[in-house]
Amino acid sequence: MSASGALHDIHVRGLRKVFRQKGSGVVVVAIERLDFTVERGEVVAIVGKTGCGKSTFFNVLIGLEPPTDGSIEIGGRTPYGDFDHFRGRIGIIFQQDRLLPWRTLLDNVTLGLEIMGLPPAERRARAEHWLSRLGLDGFLRAFPGELSGGMRQRAALARAFAVNPEILLADEAFGHLDEVTARQIRGQFFDMVRDEKKTAILVTHQLEEAIETGDRLLVFGRPATLLADLRLEAWKPDELADLRARIQATLQDNQPDPQLIRSGETPR
Amino acid sequence: MAERQSEAVEAVDVVHGGRWPKETLVSLVAFAILWHFASMVLPPFVAPSWARIGKSLLDIAGRPDFIAITVARVGVALIVSFALGTAVAIAMFRWDAVERYSMPLVKLLMAVPVLCWILFAVLWFRLREVRIAFILVVVCAPIFTIDALDGMRGVSKDLREMVRALRPTASQFFVKLILPATIPAILTSWKVNLSLSIRVVTMAELVGATSGIGYALMQANETFSVADVFAWTVVLVLILMLAQMIVTGVERRLLVWRE
Numbered sequence: 001m002s003a004s005g006a007l008h009d010i011h012v013r014g015l016r017k018v019f020r021q022k023g024s025g026v027v028v029v030a031i032e033r034l035d036f037t038v039e040r041g042e043v044v045a046i047v048g049k050t051g052c053g054k055s056t057f058f059n060v061l062i063g064l065e066p067p068t069d070g071s072i073e074i075g076g077r078t079p080y081g082d083f084d085h086f087r088g089r090i091g092i093i094f095q096q097d098r099l100l101p102w103r104t105l106l107d108n109v110t111l112g113l114e115i116m117g118l119p120p121a122e123r124r125a126r127a128e129h130w131l132s133r134l135g136l137d138g139f140l141r142a143f144p145g146e147l148s149g150g151m152r153q154r155a156a157l158a159r160a161f162a163v164n165p166e167i168l169l170a171d172e173a174f175g176h177l178d179e180v181t182a183r184q185i186r187g188q189f190f191d192m193v194r195d196e197k198k199t200a201i202l203v204t205h206q207l208e209e210a211i212e213t214g215d216r217l218l219v220f221g222r223p224a225t226l227l228a229d230l231r232l233e234a235w236k237p238d239e240l241a242d243l244r245a246r247i248q249a250t251l252q253d254n255q256p257d258p259q260l261i262r263s264g265e266t267p268r
Numbered sequence: 269m270a271e272r273q274s275e276a277v278e279a280v281d282v283v284h285g286g287r288w289p290k291e292t293l294v295s296l297v298a299f300a301i302l303w304h305f306a307s308m309v310l311p312p313f314v315a316p317s318w319a320r321i322g323k324s325l326l327d328i329a330g331r332p333d334f335i336a337i338t339v340a341r342v343g344v345a346l347i348v349s350f351a352l353g354t355a356v357a358i359a360m361f362r363w364d365a366v367e368r369y370s371m372p373l374v375k376l377l378m379a380v381p382v383l384c385w386i387l388f389a390v391l392w393f394r395l396r397e398v399r400i401a402f403i404l405v406v407v408c409a410p411i412f413t414i415d416a417l418d419g420m421r422g423v424s425k426d427l428r429e430m431v432r433a434l435r436p437t438a439s440q441f442f443v444k445l446i447l448p449a450t451i452p453a454i455l456t457s458w459k460v461n462l463s464l465s466i467r468v469v470t471m472a473e474l475v476g477a478t479s480g481i482g483y484a485l486m487q488a489n490e491t492f493s494v495a496d497v498f499a500w501t502v503v504l505v506l507i508l509m510l511a512q513m514i515v516t517g518v519e520r521r522l523l524v525w526r527e
Contacts, residue, residue: 062433087435098430102448102525111444115436143525163434 008166010038010061010199014070017056017224030056031224033070038216043193043200045214047207049251053224054203058171061201062090074167088116091160091198093173093189097152099144105131105155106140112163130158134188150181157189161196168193168200175206186213207247211240219247221254228260316495324499331484335503338473338480341397342465345404349461352405353412354454360413361420361446377410382468386475396476403472408461415460419453420446452526455519462511466504 017031030053038044048054059065061072063079063086071078077085091112099108109127118126131137134154144152153173160168170189174182190213193200204210210217211232219228227250235243250257306315328335356374360367385406389399423446431445473482481500488496520527 059429063435064429064432084435090433092430092433094426094430096426098426100427100445100448102451102523111431112434114444115434115440145525 008075009040010167010201011073012036012038012070013073015057015060015067015072016069017053017060017065018068019056029223031060031067032221033225034220036218036226036229038199038201040199041197043190043202043213043215044218045202045204045210045216046218046220047204047210047247048220048224049222050205052220052222054205054220055171057220057224058169058203062092062169088112088163089166091163091165091168093153093156093160093168093170095172096176097144097149097156099152099155099159101144104141104143105136105147105158108144108155109158109162112159116163126162126164127158130162131155133192134158149177150185153177153181153185154188157185157192161192166199168198169203170200171203172205173202174209175204182209207244207251211244217247219250219260221251221256225256226261227251227254227256230260313492313494316498320495321498321502324493324495325502327496328484328499328503334480334484335507338469338482339507341400341473341480342404342462342469345401345469346408346458346461346465348401349405349408350412350458353409354416356409357413357416357420358442360417367417374410374413377406378414382407382471386472389472390476396478399476400469400472404465404468407468408465411461411464412454412457415453415457416450419450422453423449451522455515455522458515459512462515463508466508466511470504 012034015031015034017029019028019030020026021028034057046054046057056065060067061079063083066080072080074086074089079086079090099105100111103111106124106127109131110123113123113126128137128140131140134157136151136154136158139147139151144155147155156173173189174186177185186209190200202210202213214232216231217228218226221227228247230243246257246260250260300318303315304318307317312320356370360370382403385403389402393399393402427445427449431441436444469480470482470485473480474486477483481504485497485500488494488500
């Protein structure tokens with residue numbers, strides 16, 4: 001069970017995000033409009049071209065940026081407005097490991113637990129459990145600079161899982177690793193997500209990665225709108241090649257595909 | 269600022285860490301030999317012999333109070349400068365308005381030559397210790413401020429976002445991210461200020477002090493004793509090297525993750 005004691009759906013309603021560039025003052029639309037719901041326990045992959053607003057959506061979703069219009073609600077609360085409420089409820093894996101270089105792996109994993117105010121013994125036990133589960137039990141006292149990129153990213157996974165969050169979010173979390181390492185760590189991530197029955201959202205620009213890992217696939221246009229929303233389990237393995245081609249075409253045209261939208265969801 | 273820091277680090281790297289590369293020993297021995305020959309051909313008030321300098325060093329060993337007084341002045345002033353300079357940097361980091369109004373003043377303080385501060389101190393303060401402390405603090409504190417603020421501002425956006433996403437309180441954010449990330453800049457600032465304060469304190473002691481190494485140098489100057497000047501200079505260099513070694517030791521301990 002998560003820190004909150006309950007899992008909630010994530011409701012994205014009429015979400016729009018506009019930036020004004022510093023200096024030039026030019027207005028940039030990062031998110032045109034997004035409406036969808038991620039149900040509790042779902043594993044969702046979001047795919048879109050580079051620069052389509054995926055990372056902006058990610059920052060709004062974790063509460064680092066406010067929406068310009070619309071809202072994201074989780075259990076009736078918004079990650080930006082109720083910022084402190086989500087302490088320990090959202091686990092995040094970023095594009096790079098973002099470990100603090102002056103902390104050992106153990107201390108990096110306990111960081112979120114320190115912020116939550118857990119006692120030292122529990123922090124240590126939790127951190128050791130997750131580092132051990134990710135095959136890093138021999139490196140508790142190592143500094144990030146002493147380890148490979150793959151090991152550091154596994155430590156970042158341990159840091160995200162250690163807070164026992166309700167929701168796990170990964171932003172291009174495996175794209176910077178070599179293919180073999182990325183596949184291995186991605187596999188570990190989704191095994192743990194499913195074992196722990198978490199809600200997870202993976203943001204990626206790689207269609208193959210999205211199809212391989214998600215239960216559900218959301219395709220973002222540029223600027224971010226919903227071009228496709230489908231359950232991958234409904235597609236048989238021999239149909240996946242056709243699906244890939246249709247999604248590629250959808251991304252190319254930047255137009256929603258009515259046949260790839262789940263009933264009840266209306267893209268704008 | 270970064271350029272100045274790197275120059276300073278380079279300068280102290282020659283002596284810090286207890287490593288004495290072969291080149292350092294060769295150049296020091298060559299200098300000692302050249303001085304020896306110079307002392308044989310030049311009059312003693314220009315280039316005294318090593319024996320005369322050694323006698324002066326022995327005399328100095330009999331006056332450890334002067335060394336202790338100067339070291340204490342530098343130590344206390346640096347601690348006060350560090351506390352004051354870092355506090356101002358934290359306030360500037362925390363509140364933009366404080367930075368907007370304070371930064372011009374900090375830059376103004378840094379632009380004033382040390383000699384002017386010495387004259388101001390003589391005019392403004394009657395107590396000698398206050399004069400010396402004022403000069404040291406007004407010269408060193410702004411450097412701590414600028415370096416600490418640079419260090420705080422230099423924390424990467426990626427790490428800020430990562431820690432912010434864990435939803436810390438403002439004090440947790442500062443203690444767990446900003447402060448440890450700023451330690452390298454603060455240690456560099458200590459190295460720069462150690463070197464600077466040794467030079468400034470001797471100048472400050474030249475004017476109006478009745479104790480300390482600067483005062484002793486002035487006395488040596490009045491008696492035309494080059495051997496004493498040379499011996500006190502050796503003592504000053506040794507004090508600085510020792511202090512730099514201590515800071516380097518602290519640095520190695522705190523920044524073990526960088527090795």
